[in-house]
Amino acid sequence: MTHFISPSFAGQSLIDLDNPLARSPERLCSYCKKIPWANLPGEDEPAFPHQPSLTALKRSIERCMLCEFIAEAVAEVRTSIRVKHGGGSRGGTIIFDPTGQLADGRSVMRHIQFGDIPGDTVSRSDPPSHPKSDRPEYRFANDDEVRPWLFGNWWKSSDSVGSLQLTGLGVRLSRTPLMEDAEGNGKEIHYSHTGDTRVDLHFHGTFLRILADDDSPLAKVIPGRLRATDFSSDLSMRRLEDRLRLCNRTHGATCAPWRLLNAELPTRVLDVGVDSKVSSIRLVEPGNMRSPYMTVSHRWENKANLIKTTTLTIQEYRHGINLNSLPKVFTDAVTICRRLQIRYLWIDTLCIIQDNDSPHECFPDFETRADEMYLPPGEISVGLPSIAAAVPMLDTRGNPSGHRWISRKRFVAFRMQGDRHESDDHSGDEGRAPSWLYIHVGWTPSSTRKDPKPFFIGGFGRRFDPLDNEQLNTRGWTLQERLLSSRTIHYATDQMYWECEKSFLSEDGSSFDPAIFSLNSLTERQCLPASEHGFRQFGHTSFMEGFSHQMEKPDGRWRGGWLEHVQRYTERELTKSNDKLPAMSGLAAIISARTGDEYFAGVWRDHVIEDLHWRVYCRDEFRTGFEAITSEGTSFAGARDGLSFLYGEKLWDVAMPPKSRGPSWTWASIDGRIRFVPLDFTRIRASFISCNIENSSLNRFGTIEKGWMKLDGPLLEIHQSSKTTWDKKDPLGLGVLTEIKVDSDVSLGEAFFDIRPEFPCFGFFLDSSNCLILKETGNRDHEYTRIGIGKFLRTPTQRQKNSLQSFTTGANPLDEAETGVFEKVPWGPITELYPRTTVTIV
Template sequence: MACLCALCESMSSEALPDFPEENYMRTVSGHAYLQHLIVPKSKRSEPLGFKHHPDLESLRRAAKEGCDLCHLIEAQADDVLSDFEKEEMPLLQELGIDGQDGIWVLTNCSWEPGVKVVPIAAIAFYTQQDGPLAEIIKGHLINDTPDESVLSRIRSWVAACDKHDRCAQHDRTMPTRVIDVGDEKSGNYVKLAETTVDDQERYIALSYCWDIGTKQYTTIQATVAERKQGIDMSTLPKTFQDAIALLRQLRVRYIWIDSLCICQDQIHEWERESAKMAMVYTNAYLTVATTGIDSSDGVYYKCIEGIQTETGLTLPDRFQYAYDALDKTKTEMTEKSFTGKLRSKRSSNRILEQWYGLLWGYGRRKLTCASDKLPAMSGLARIYHELLRDEYLAGIWKTNVVEGICWQGLHCSSPPNDEYRAPSWSWASVDGVAVTGFSGNDYLATVIDSHVEVDGDNPFGKVKNGWLRLKAPLVPLTLSDAKGPTEDMFLRTLDGDQGCYAGFDVIDRNSQVSADKIRAMKLFALILVRTAPTEDDADLTYFALIVEPTGSEMGTFRRIGSFLCGRKAFGPDDLDKISEVKLV
């Protein structure tokens, strides 16, 4: 039984309002835990939720006295404080987004109360699968390893999926090669098998994290014949072994594992097969996805201390068995229907939202080979190309170029050895998360022309170079004397106010580290978009790229960052200073 303080006891989770997500704009702080949500003056509402402890000291006192909920909130608040420390932190509490079983804990920023709020904690509720609250709370505890009840549940999900009209009609074209696992009587050996265009057998795809150890188990041209004769399972990584054992229990004969089924030393084959990778997962009967950080963790990897994502949110610390059907997504913890949301509304805006969501998740992944940033997404890019009927420009869709280059870098770094991977305006030019979200606004930039030269046979893969020619306001920038709460640098225009936070992509944003370097650079704001005008123009937010001249050609610039600011950041005539620039 949970112990709660009087304040938490008085709070009714059913009475907590949903967070008004549509009113808030998400920003990127550059810190693991400190994030901002900004609301325009015209959309502010009070109270935002249930008022919790008035300050951090009160929260700590309740936690120390034994309140379990306050203890959870305190632990996550300490993570926020590792990025930023403020004396007074009045807390607000409210129901989680999308009506899930849980709560958000927010605090107003004391330097901009009512304008900015910062998520402090996210608390999820769960119960035992056969507990008295199982019908009310969807989340429940899951096992570390699969027992017969888990396998039975998976089989029931698959059986239900087989009855779906859409699922039954999906393409069963097999990958070029698969691993034939036989059955439990096959013992410790499996083998590589070639397929034909007529083969329509069920197979399972394995999604896992490549690591240095995986390279020991790759297939190359010289080992294809040997692997067709047989592969001793005991020589494979634990993740592969677990997946094969699961296949046999589910009575599926074939599995696709990229490192074993694609010749890793054949460049043209790798380009061809990587371009089809998304269809391999789409056509798979099931996909087994692991959360382990390397192939030795196994399918049933258990993260003892939790997995920290780049956004500072803690993912579940136990694996989940899950499957995606064309109508529903089910996991051991919950079931959520997407019918009519993702599958039937195929508008361009919805498809683009899905694409940007994929980029968020993709940016957090650590690639074994840094040069694979675009090739690894090429299979998905091909599918979205067919959905959007649009030209692909190094990760950006041509019809939505301005929106596409309005990304903010979060914990980004340069590729190893400063290897050229993409134009500076593409999210693929950096390692890390590229956060998008400026859509349906008032665009101040116009695209005149664009060009990307691909490197190889895959039109969605590696690129040699690329550029955009734009017309947009171009305003000189200088380092401001003002700084952010964590000593982050501000940039200002010559005739504007004290300026705004400088979201450099790979340059350290701390003034003590990089101020001298920034003072020596010639910087400009290339203003791309502003939020749609409201009754109060003071609410307008502008998005600009921080650019610098390349020095190679007059009017040619490269992106080095981005920033968000209000109208006061610019002088009276700044937004009228339209220039034609080439962005490389």
């Protein structure tokens, strides 16, 4: 069980010496001892010489483990060269960029592999493909003719503007230190249409990761760290204190230290004191007192016999609570408070009179963590699961065996003294703790000293939340608790995480996009104009009806905004079904106060058309396109060879709650996983008129009794389609096949019903293609309930009048003028001149 502590401000690799794979630490050869770690050149610079030849490197493997790792990196680079020159791929993308330039002006062609594409574009990496048979195999030099040259992978620090951080050790083979002379590089490319000549240079990144001890002389340069085995250790607490000090010093008002120092305390809090030796705490009622405090967010269990505050125990707890009587999750929280010199602690089960408690702990026990397969975040982001658990852990448990590390795979460690590094000779150093560097296998995309990129996951590879799979994140209430906390300490299964508005860091030195869970980012995106919503058309061209499945990557309020958080929320569990809206009410109140927007039971007035367009997801769904390559080398997925449609594993059961939670148009009215579907905001057809909500309490953001919404827009009757076969070039095939009649012609479409198909029904169109599916209530004219959403394509007549294929006949399919014309063609059949109807949805 994993928990995190929310400050209210806001508050195995044991080296198993019997395992021959765990040969560490090892002595280093003379060449490895000379590596200038703090001054390694970048990948685009003249590199640092290592062994005199590849032959010598291979011979050194037997006596130097770092040489062994460098030799493995050489093999990976040669594989990349072989696959690239054979016309294949390693699961990533080969980008030919004739206009690309290095910082010194050299023009290059960049080789991006293993899915090194910024943003949410890659979820996994396939193994290397075989080179195409019609290309000659690349011929490498003899081992005696080339030597290994070393370089570093340099990135901008996520904390300090301008400072550089070393994350990886790279190698290339050449006769000279120059990148142009390295294997796989140096070929001149001529462009007849411009007369330019470019040099073929390929960036392979680095295949070895570098980590340092916290007290290493290189710790300011190398951000990577070993995870500690014990979260309550002095090392872990020092790391936590360092993060808090840095946040206070550098993040200013963004993380609100002035407010934290003057926060009004809750009705009841626990006074834990500041003395770690005191064995009791007290329940106090501070009145209007202001002071920093911390809160505990944990997953409840129905254990009625465990300690809790009730009307019978409250007086006793005012006098004192013995720490030995508390679950470990609470004593762990007390330990953290006292270490950070924060006197007051809020825990729901002790500060609110109730009936339940939790028997778990903040600090997951070592046995549980050691059983988990650890995947370093950087490797997850670029899709390299094959090196699972390659990173050692630092044993901080005071192990009597004297073992310093725990590791399931090989790594190399060597001790640092000033600017020198030594092997495992400990003589003369009994009185001081050694400082170590560690090398393990791990690929990182290229970033250079002259042109460094910001080092955070999501800036390279795919963006993801490392806490997604933690048990605590299955609980509905904890989503808003995390968002409303200014600073949060997460004690996860794999390691400790620090999260505030400006940084999101893991214990091992990985940095994540703080906008993943950021209240400031959420409210900023809530204020984006309509032009930033829905599909982002610029930069995309699709030569198929409807829209390409590759364009289903909206930004706006999806990326860290309200829509993304609601989607996450609907995957979580609630003990009480009626808490669906109350468990988001605190967040909604803050957003309303900051933006001035009006809240309608999960839907926002300024974004009402977008917020209404959601659908349930019971299973994973895949639209698979077959690529067609044009003469210009541009790929258009699905445009010519068609699409196939597949269902994956079951995700959720969808059902109506036992008691109504509000009108049918809100996502809160249904139990199950939902997803918002992006609209074409250049062709919105509906408009909002009014809305009325009747709350069941004084809290207008909480539980509601009933409500209605009036909208104005095109309304058409939907029928189930009689067709049994569909054009594979149309993006239809996952929903119920349907049709509507438009101007004496038929528009084909698909419907996604919330519970079950119901005909006859009506489509209320939000844009030219997408509609809400409505059913008449029979109570009043034009009064409906929502039963799903639908999507419809242009009619045959509309397609003939404006054929998309006409835009592919030019010499360049991506010509700006033609693309501009293409983007004027609606995705759906409903024009702006279509008659409108006022509807009431209840």
